Amino acid sequence: MKTTLLLTGLIWCVIAVAQQPPQPSKEDLAKMDFWVGKWDLTWDGGKGTNLIEKKLNGRVIQENFEATEGNFKGYLGTSISTFNPRDGKWHQAWADSQGGYIDLIGIMEGDTRIFQMTSPRQLPNGKESISRMRFYDITEDAFTWDWEASTDGGETWNLNWRINYTRAD
Known part of the structure; x- marks a missing residue:
């Protein structure tokens, strides 16, 4: 009887350990750390701010974007980004004050960080379009962000x- 209970307990422990989700490495979690902080933004025709914070035990990056001047004044957006160790990629969900929502998947190309739409969008002319954001020329206090379409x-x-990002004081 004791042997059966011990064996059953051992099997449950093995099952519990096997069901634990994989854990990301510190290196994977740090790949978007450059973005964390408070930023002043400039672009042709406008200015804004973006506050990027690590949340949920450092596993989620939350973005809070606001266009404060110019052609997009009043436009607000937020995103959450997280690294999924199951597929080895970053994922982002974006929503904005105009009712926009998109899912993006992270791609690392050298020192460039990219979030690309997970599925194409149908255009009125019948073509499909995909969009992506690229973070590049990254330094401690600045980087460039591009929104591109194909x-x-x-x-x-x-x-x-x-958008040109400069770290705020």
């Missing part, structure tokens, strides 16, 4: 919006 499956990209 109608040829990602072969070529067209710039829609460039």
Whole structure:
């Protein structure tokens, strides 16, 4: 009887350990740390701010975007980003004050960080479009962010919006 109970307990322990989700490495979690902080933003025709914070035990990055001047004044957006150790990729969900919502998946290309739409959007002309954001020229106190679109499956990209990030005091 004791042997059966011991064996049953051992089996439950093995099952419990096997069901634990994989844990991300510190390196994977740190790949978006450059973005964390308070930022002043400028772009052709406008200015804004973006507060990026680590949440939920450092596993989620939360973004709070606000266009404060110019052509997009009053536009607000928020995102949450997290690293999924099951597929080894970053994922982001974005929502904004105009009712927009998109899912993006992270791609790392050298020192460039990219979040790309997970599925194409149908355009009125019948073509499919995918969009992506690129973070590049990253330093401790600045980087460039581009919002780009492609109608040829990602072969070529067209710039829609460039934002220059400068770390705020």
